[in-house]
Amino acid sequence: MKAPVLYVFNISHYCEKARWALDHFGIAHELRHVMVGTHRRIAKKLGAKQGSVPFLQTDEGVIAGSSAIIDWCEMQNSDKRLSLAGDEPDQVRAIEKRLDDIVGVHVRRFYYSDALINDPASVRPIFSNGLPLWQRAAVTLGWSRIVPLMVKGMDLGPAQGHQSRAVLEAELDWLDGLFTDGRPYLSGSRWTRADLTTAALLGPLVAPKEHPMVHAVVFPKGVSETMQAWAQRPALQFVRRMYAVHR
Numbered sequence: 001m002k003a004p005v006l007y008v009f010n011i012s013h014y015c016e017k018a019r020w021a022l023d024h025f026g027i028a029h030e031l032r033h034v035m036v037g038t039h040r041r042i043a044k045k046l047g048a049k050q051g052s053v054p055f056l057q058t059d060e061g062v063i064a065g066s067s068a069i070i071d072w073c074e075m076q077n078s079d080k081r082l083s084l085a086g087d088e089p090d091q092v093r094a095i096e097k098r099l100d101d102i103v104g105v106h107v108r109r110f111y112y113s114d115a116l117i118n119d120p121a122s123v124r125p126i127f128s129n130g131l132p133l134w135q136r137a138a139v140t141l142g143w144s145r146i147v148p149l150m151v152k153g154m155d156l157g158p159a160q161g162h163q164s165r166a167v168l169e170a171e172l173d174w175l176d177g178l179f180t181d182g183r184p185y186l187s188g189s190r191w192t193r194a195d196l197t198t199a200a201l202l203g204p205l206v207a208p209k210e211h212p213m214v215h216a217v218v219f220p221k222g223v224s225e226t227m228q229a230w231a232q233r234p235a236l237q238f239v240r241r242m243y244a245v246h247r
């Protein structure tokens with residue numbers, strides 16, 4: 001089998017989720033950073049069902065989306081690593097889906113609503129890292145045109161940032177509530193894909209030292225203050241522990 005190729009944006013927390021799953025299962029892979037704006041064309045050319053990153057090019061075709069990539073890893077698992085399905089797979093998947101659909105989207109919108117509106121230059125390096133020189137130059141030259149497209153595409157702005165913060169606060173209330181009985185993992189006593197998803201998608205709010213790229217992010221003041229205010233919440237302490245123990 002040829003090593004699969006994982007196409008990513010360096011900063012993307014969904015890409016970090018897929019990467020972590022490949023690492024968990026010990027699946028050697030090539031990491032390919034894609035330039036924003038070219039990812040959909042590449043995905044289409046490879047035959048991916050959707051254009052967002054991450055997508056994984058394998059001998060059997062392209063696997064699109066972080067959740068499908070975990071499914072694919074489970075099917076390979078030639079090293080017989082611990083399955084991430086958990087004892088109650090439906091419950092585990094329901095938690096993962098809620099994180100994918102709500103938390104992942106609003107972590108991103110909360111951060112970009114501040115960073116891309118107030119200090120877009122601080123975001124550019126994380127979209128250039130890992131790219132070949134000519135693409136880094138293209139991102140630099142095209143940045144003033146890329147930013148408004150991202151603002152529109154993700155519906156960013158001050159009001160949207162406040163709204164996403166409120167959504168995240170409610171989701172953290174829900175997650176904190178799950179830990180009140182002292183369970184070590186979200187669905188009970190075992191590390192599952194729900195835990196990996198929670199840690200990867202909330203990781204940018206915690207910036208754990210084991211995170212492969214979050215150290216490159218300059219957090220705007222408003223986002224940093226929120227990170228500090230929330231740092232002791234059980235769900236975010238959990239994220240820190242998951243990175244320390246499992247990453």
Ligand SMILES: N[C@@H](CCC(=O)N[C@@H](CS)C(=O)NCC(=O)O)C(=O)O
Binds near residue numbers: 014
């Ligand atoms: N549910 C998808 C979400 C992926 C996603 O939203 N990816 C973002 C990067 S964080 C993206 O590619 N955005 C640009 C686009 O969709 O064109 C997954 O879990 O993989």
